[in-house]
Amino acid sequence: xxxxxxKYWVWLSLLSKLNKNIKRNLLLKYKEPKNxxxxxxxxxxxxxxxxxxxxEIILDENxxxxxxxxxxxxxxxxxxxxxxKDKEYPNIxxxxxxxxxxxxxxxxxxxxxxxxxxxxxCRECTEYGRKAAVYFSYNLAKENITIVSGLAKxxxxxxxxxxxxxxxKTIAVLGNxxxxxxxxxxxxxxxxxxxxxxxxxxxxxxxxxxxxxxxxERNRIISGMSKGVLIxxxxxxxxxxxxxxxxxxxxxxxxxxxxxxxxxxxxxxxRLIKEGATPVTxxxxxxxxxxx
Numbered sequence: 260x261x262x263x264x265x266k267y268w269v270w271l272s273l274l275s276k277l278n279k280n281i282k283r284n285l286l287l288k289y290k291e292p293k294n295x296x297x298x299x300x301x302x303x304x305x306x307x308x309x310x311x312x313x314x315e316i317i318l319d320e321n322x323x324x325x326x327x328x329x330x331x332x333x334x335x336x337x338x339x340x341x342x343x344k345d346k347e348y349p350n351i352x353x354x355x356x357x358x359x360x361x362x363x364x365x366x367x368x369x370x371x372x373x374x375x376x377x378x379x380x381c382r383e384c385t386e387y388g389r390k391a392a393v394y395f396s397y398n399l400a401k402e403n404i405t406i407v408s409g410l411a412k413x414x415x416x417x418x419x420x421x422x423x424x425x426x427x428k429t430i431a432v433l434g435n436x437x438x439x440x441x442x443x444x445x446x447x448x449x450x451x452x453x454x455x456x457x458x459x460x461x462x463x464x465x466x467x468x469x470x471x472x473x474x475x476e477r478n479r480i481i482s483g484m485s486k487g488v489l490i491x492x493x494x495x496x497x498x499x500x501x502x503x504x505x506x507x508x509x510x511x512x513x514x515x516x517x518x519x520x521x522x523x524x525x526x527x528x529x530r531l532i533k534e535g536a537t538p539v540t541x542x543x544x545x546x547x548x549x550x551x
Contacts, residue, residue: 263293264293266330272464273326274322276316277313329465336465338363338365338465339365342361349483351484352484364458370458371458371460374405374486375407376399376407376489377485378406378407378489378491379408380415380499384524385522388524391516395539400426400428402546405430409434409474410441410459414492415431419431423448428456436467437461439467439469478498482506487512488512489545490502491516492516493515497527512548512549514548515536516538
């Protein structure tokens with residue numbers, strides 16, 4: 260599965276302690292991770308103005324020794340890696356300021372450049388939110404729009420379910436390695452997404468646990484690879500609102516479903532509408548704006 264070039268992209272991704280900007284600058288200078296891999300300590304320090312500790316991270320023998328074993332584990336789990344140089348990499352994602360250099364993927368890598376919409380919202384959603392998530396995802400998937408979400412509890416889960424019920428495509432963006440299913444209760448949905456032509460993606464290497472700090476980073480990918488973001492239920496301060504902020508910064512369309520003024524789950528969505536998000540009460544409202 261892995262040619263020589265991809266092997267070194269995987270190696271670069273495993274350097275989790277290496278600052279992202281340093282990775283970008285090194286790639287800008289040396290073009291390929293393979294060329295960085297071959298550098299010696301003296302050249303790294305003198306030619307790139309990086310400190311000794313940073314050079315030691317790049318030259319870490321422990322990571323190099325486990326690389327082949329890691330690649331075998333990826334192959335065993337049918338996990339691939341897509342880089343910014345691959346045609347399958349989502350072109351729209353390259354527009355954002357902090358685009359990931361590579362994405363791990365399980366499933367159909369040919370759908371990443373589809374017409375995508377993100378559907379997100381509360382983990383502790385209400386029955387109203389559940390029905391809205393299934394309704395919008397089902398009907399938009401029927402219109403050949405790929406549904407992007409985060410496989411989290413609540414709205415994310417029902418957004419994936421709606422797309423699957425429609426026989427459409429859905430992409431789950433994780434905040435952990437693809438060998439870990441989080442939450443565990445979504446294992447069957449994870450498997451169905453892959454089985455029915457969808458994709459599971461993450462920028463994190465295998466073995467990365469679903470730590471709290473990973474999810475805001477993950478959210479920029481959800482919005483970044485989508486033309487628009489539809490928000491169904493959001494508390495005043497939440498990861499959903501963070502994603503909406505990412506979407507606005509990235510120049511994406513933001514849609515919100517109006518909610519019950521007495522529900523804490525609607526405070527965020529109703530505020531977004533007051534601040535300029537497009538209110539939607541029917542999937543055609545999304546289509547009209549999405550296709551314009």
